[in-house]
Amino acid sequence: MEEQAKNNLLVIALSAHDPNEDDDLEIQEAVDTAPDISAQLSIKRKEKFEVLGRDVDWWLYVKRVSDGEKGYIPSTCVVPLKDDLTNEEDEELDHNVELTADLVNSGVDLKFFPEAPTERDVANRGPCPEEKANIFSRLSFWWLNGLIVKGFKTPLVDDDLWALGKSNKSLTIVPTFMEKWAKEEKRCAIGKKCPMKEQQEQETARLKDDNDETKVEFVPKKDEKQKDKKTEKKKPSLVRAMAYQFGPLFLIGMLLKLICDVIQFLQPQLVNLLITYTEDRSVVEWKGYIYAVSMFLVAVVTSIIMHQYWQIVFVVGMRIRTAIIGMIYAKALVLNSSARTESTAGEMVNLMSVDAQRLMDLATYINVLWSSPITILIALYFLYDAMGPSTLAGVGVLVLLIPFNIVVSRLARKLQVKQMAAKDLRIKMVNEILSGIKVLKLYAWEKSFMSKVSEIRKTELRQLKSAAYLNASFAFTFTCAPFMVALATFAIYVLTGNELTANKAFVALSLFNILRYPITMFPNVIISMIQGQVSVNRLTHFLNLEELDPSNVEKTMPEHISSQAIHVEDGSFSWDKEHSPVLQNVNVNIPSGSLVAVVGQVGCGKTTLLSALLGETEKLSGKVYVKGSVAYVPQQAWIQNATLRDNILFGRSFDPKRYCRTISNCALRTDLDILPGGDMTEIGEKVRFLETSNGQETNERTSERTN
Numbered sequence: 001m002e003e004q005a006k007n008n009l010l011v012i013a014l015s016a017h018d019p020n021e022d023d024d025l026e027i028q029e030a031v032d033t034a035p036d037i038s039a040q041l042s043i044k045r046k047e048k049f050e051v052l053g054r055d056v057d058w059w060l061y062v063k064r065v066s067d068g069e070k071g072y073i074p075s076t077c078v079v080p081l082k083d084d085l086t087n088e089e090d091e092e093l094d095h096n097v098e099l100t101a102d103l104v105n106s107g108v109d110l111k112f113f114p115e116a117p118t119e120r121d122v123a124n125r126g127p128c129p130e131e132k133a134n135i136f137s138r139l140s141f142w143w144l145n146g147l148i149v150k151g152f153k154t155p156l157v158d159d160d161l162w163a164l165g166k167s168n169k170s171l172t173i174v175p176t177f178m179e180k181w182a183k184e185e186k187r188c189a190i191g192k193k194c195p196m197k198e199q200q201e202q203e204t205a206r207l208k209d210d211n212d213e214t215k216v217e218f219v220p221k222k223d224e225k226q227k228d229k230k231t232e233k234k235k236p237s238l239v240r241a242m243a244y245q246f247g248p249l250f251l252i253g254m255l256l257k258l259i260c261d262v263i264q265f266l267q268p269q270l271v272n273l274l275i276t277y278t279e280d281r282s283v284v285e286w287k288g289y290i291y292a293v294s295m296f297l298v299a300v301v302t303s304i305i306m307h308q309y310w311q312i313v314f315v316v317g318m319r320i321r322t323a324i325i326g327m328i329y330a331k332a333l334v335l336n337s338s339a340r341t342e343s344t345a346g347e348m349v350n351l352m353s354v355d356a357q358r359l360m361d362l363a364t365y366i367n368v369l370w371s372s373p374i375t376i377l378i379a380l381y382f383l384y385d386a387m388g389p390s391t392l393a394g395v396g397v398l399v400l401l402i403p404f405n406i407v408v409s410r411l412a413r414k415l416q417v418k419q420m421a422a423k424d425l426r427i428k429m430v431n432e433i434l435s436g437i438k439v440l441k442l443y444a445w446e447k448s449f450m451s452k453v454s455e456i457r458k459t460e461l462r463q464l465k466s467a468a469y470l471n472a473s474f475a476f477t478f479t480c481a482p483f484m485v486a487l488a489t490f491a492i493y494v495l496t497g498n499e500l501t502a503n504k505a506f507v508a509l510s511l512f513n514i515l516r517y518p519i520t521m522f523p524n525v526i527i528s529m530i531q532g533q534v535s536v537n538r539l540t541h542f543l544n545l546e547e548l549d550p551s552n553v554e555k556t557m558p559e560h561i562s563s564q565a566i567h568v569e570d571g572s573f574s575w576d577k578e579h580s581p582v583l584q585n586v587n588v589n590i591p592s593g594s595l596v597a598v599v600g601q602v603g604c605g606k607t608t609l610l611s612a613l614l615g616e617t618e619k620l621s622g623k624v625y626v627k628g629s630v631a632y633v634p635q636q637a638w639i640q641n642a643t644l645r646d647n648i649l650f651g652r653s654f655d656p657k658r659y660c661r662t663i664s665n666c667a668l669r670t671d672l673d674i675l676p677g678g679d680m681t682e683i684g685e686k687v688r689f690l691e692t693s694n695g696q697e698t699n700e701r702t703s704e705r706t707n
Helices: 003-007 029-032 087-095 135-140 142-153 170-190 197-200 222-232 238-263 266-279 285-332 335-342 346-365 366-435 437-442 446-494 502-543 606-615 643-649 656-663 669-674 694-706
Strands: 010-013 049-057 059-063 070-075 078-080 203-207 216-222 563-572 581-592 618-626
Touching: 029 285, 049 078, 087 618, 135 142, 170 238, 203 618, 238 285, 238 346, 238 366, 238 502, 238 606, 266 285, 266 502, 266 606, 285 346, 346 366, 346 502, 366 437, 366 446, 437 446, 446 502, 563 606, 581 606, 606 618, 656 669
Parallel strands: none
Antiparallel strands: 010 049, 010 078, 049 059, 059 070, 203 216, 563 581, 563 618
């Protein structure tokens, strides 16, 4: 292979391409951005190319390694190779058909190389059979039988599960949800007015007395002032964003729920007809068979529709949880310095583990809110038709429960807010203790910090205990409600001198049985609604925190400084917009390929300068240019709970030659000799001080980047 090709990005063709036939370009963006045919190269499988330019998305300007011919090729047909291919790997590529993930250059944006294998492709799971199942298999869940039979014969393991369908993957759900959230933010931003125009609209002119020097004064409009307060409170709605993305599928679930609720009332009517048939001997026999078969069919149809409904709402809930967790993770990576101090790691963990799960649970059962009142009203109508005015006694029992329901709901909401605040504080405290465990042990502060955590936990437990008592009383009252309604109705019916026949009794019991689920579930859903509202408020507050401004650092170098790797011009930077600048009128020029060290006293702004180059500070004035991508190895390294070798490999396959070269380049050989287990020593984020120093940690992180 040519030496020049070794110095630049190399790609290998996995599929052929003929410029005169664009049918092999499956991605529409590649077709839309295609250069002129005369400028394109025809490519064959396994051909290698040296990339000379990447100025057009989905297209590369290359030179063929074999004959030096130059032209454009589509990136969809090739895969980028790692920079330091060994001769053995190079020969293997020439003879091997399959390209493994450890040979791919993962530093390149693989978005434009869809055929590139990644580390995620190691677990080759089979496709979920639901995607190709027919209508009968879907209705009966027959496609699930294979997994059930396998689980009956042998214990199921992770590899037995199927691959997620495309519509359920976070790669599909999260970006779409982020687009919906961005539209919601844009909608709220449009409502904001220019400050000058806003001030003019809030004031009205009024003539003053002749004695005053100024003849006109401006007074605020009351209506406009009230309107302005409403405008200030307008924030992006997380619920609306979820409705835009998951609403269509959720509406299908609502329709199925409505159909199921209507069909279930056929059963008591069929029971009535069947009992009437048995009491009347003059009716022809075949009618009885029709009633019996009809009852069976109604039960089957109700079961099918109900389970399809549960399938849909559980999938919607799972997708909501996936979208929320993805949004929180993405938001956490772009928070600015002031927002990071406002939201701790413990709070973010709670948002992803607790609040996202609560929204999933709420999405599963929220239809009970509208379904229960409808079901109760229809059931009471049929009860009134069968039992007469005595049904009002049962209605009275339900009405008496409403004030109790309101009081308990308000108390539960207050307790929920207090409990989540205590939980956030406890997790924050535990995280700080674990982060500073070395200092804590050295100063023997274990007992004092244990008492602090225990006190916070006791406060949290008090809130949980009070909430548990409320939930228990709520659940007990509404569990007894169907029995109390039936008892009151039957008692009044008999006491008023009516005869309780088998026909009326069985029909009434069927209707009371239908009432049992909505009456029992309704309070639980109200509690879930309260918890969900608290979670939505917490999530909305977090998602509205200030982000890093992407315009702080320009990635495109102007022509006059194209030879520079980093260029700062009259830059003034601060950690917060409201504070004075930490660095002022800074000018930096770093040529490409140079090695630069920033030295100075403690607190002189070295960290601020590096953060400014990363775009993690507030740029008050000036311009910052950084060419290409940036690798940042901080002083406080992030370590996995694994062996030192696994930390260096970071999921890649073990290559002894490359590994030894990396160890040597990062000067880790002496450190490995000191460690009792060598590179197989177990290290971790919270126990790393037992084995490694800060300098060793930084070297180890550097070796990971190098490898």
